[in-house]
Amino acid sequence: MASEKNLQELFHETLKDIYFAEKKILKALPKMAKAAQSEDLKSAFEKHETETEEHVARLEKVFEEIDESPSGKTCDAIIGIIEEGQEVMKEFRGTPALDAGLLAAAQAVEHYEIARYGTLKTWANELGLKQSMELLEETLSEEKKTDDALTKLAENEVNQHAQAA
Numbered sequence: 001m002a003s004e005k006n007l008q009e010l011f012h013e014t015l016k017d018i019y020f021a022e023k024k025i026l027k028a029l030p031k032m033a034k035a036a037q038s039e040d041l042k043s044a045f046e047k048h049e050t051e052t053e054e055h056v057a058r059l060e061k062v063f064e065e066i067d068e069s070p071s072g073k074t075c076d077a078i079i080g081i082i083e084e085g086q087e088v089m090k091e092f093r094g095t096p097a098l099d100a101g102l103l104a105a106a107q108a109v110e111h112y113e114i115a116r117y118g119t120l121k122t123w124a125n126e127l128g129l130k131q132s133m134e135l136l137e138e139t140l141s142e143e144k145k146t147d148d149a150l151t152k153l154a155e156n157e158v159n160q161h162a163q164a165a
């Protein structure tokens with residue numbers, strides 16, 4: 001094999017991917033909060049924006065533990081997911097289904113993050129990065145809670161409203 005790539009490198013690359021993604025999400029959330037019609041959905045987005053700032057800070061500590069400086073690597077997956085959300089905002093503006101579309105876009109983002117953090121946490125454990133593992137676990141559980149809160153919001157309020165027209 002020409003170059004021996006190992007788990008540590010894969011961990012670093014994936015860390016760059018989610019760091020890029022979190023920063024994109026940080027920019028997208030205020031726009032989503034502004035577009036949301038439901039006050040509850042708006043505040044769910046605002047709350048997650050504050051949490052996302054913390055997610056970025058935690059990732060910076062993980063970079064520190066592996067002696068790397070924080071940097072992002074273009075993540076086409078998150079760009080695509082966010083673009084889909086923007087399309088929904090445009091196409092459903094002023095309609096009762098807008099919030100259901102925004103919520104669905106936000107859940108796609110959360111699911112991407114849950115996949116990434118789940119993997120990174122497992123790798124951190126295998127690499128013996130104890131502090132990183134704990135930091136990644138904390139963020140993972142916040143992403144899961146956000147996803148659950150969005151599901152409840154969809155079931156209790158947003159989807160009904162979308163059907164009301």
Ligand SMILES: [Fe+2]
Nearest residue numbers: 022052055113
């Ligand atoms: Fe996050």
